[in-house]
Amino acid sequence: MSSEKVTHLLTRLNAKISNVQKIPGGGNVGVLSFEDICIGLAKIRNRAASELILAKWLGYDSQIVESELRDLLSLIAHKEKWNFQKEETIGRLAALAIDEEIVPRKCSKCVGRGSYIKQTLRVDCDKCDGKGVLKRNLSEKARYLGVTRSVFTKTWDKRHRRAGMILAEWESLALRVLSDALFRD
Numbered sequence: 728m729s730s731e732k733v734t735h736l737l738t739r740l741n742a743k744i745s746n747v748q749k750i751p752g753g754g755n756v757g758v759l760s761f762e763d764i765c766i767g768l769a770k771i772r773n774r775a776a777s778e779l780i781l782a783k784w785l786g787y788d789s790q791i792v793e794s795e796l797r798d799l800l801s802l803i804a805h806k807e808k809w810n811f812q813k814e815e816t817i818g819r820l821a822a823l824a825i826d827e828e829i830v831p832r833k834c835s836k837c838v839g840r841g842s843y844i845k846q847t848l849r850v851d852c853d854k855c856d857g858k859g860v861l862k863r864n865l866s867e868k869a870r871y872l873g874v875t876r877s878v879f880t881k882t883w884d885k886r887h888r889r890a891g892m893i894l895a896e897w898e899s900l901a902l903r904v905l906s907d908a909l910f911r912d
């Protein structure tokens with residue numbers, strides 16, 4: 728784990744903590760060590776949640792998050808009797824959600840920065856609306872799953888959003904554990 732990646736994680740973590748009005752009491756981000764981070768990560772008991780942190784913030788391979796998500800979606804699909812043609816579409820659904828939420832594609836125009844220099848001015852990137860990442864539109868998502876656009880809109884769009892919500896829950900669980908471990912008392 729490079730120090731640059733650790734700094735990136737801490738910056739993100741700290742921003743999230745401020746967002747939920749949970750200011751680290753007297754703790755200083757700058758003095759946290761690599762060991763602190765490892766101990767924090769080890770405290771996350773949910774495997775998918777800790778792997779998600781590694782994949783999203785530290786750039787590790789997301790195979791485990793993807794397989795955990797696929798298994799959970801498959802369970803939900805059978806329990807709720809989702810109607811679908813091929814079992815593999817559930818796997819594609821998991822891969823799509825990971826692709827969108829965990830390792831989004833960097834915008835090629837601004838190389839993920841959200842802005843670029845035009846003549847001498849820095850301007851917001853018009854290709855990604857300043858977000859730095861490219862999101863798929865409905866047709867592209869449908870193609871990714873191997874269904875038609877109308878089938879996607881009617882059936883898979885809400886399943887896709889549900890998959891995104893599961894990832895968001897894992898992330899917030901991991902953040903809670905990490906912030907407790909890193910910024911206690």
Ligand SMILES: [Zn+2]
Binds near residue numbers: 856860
């Ligand atoms: Zn861009």
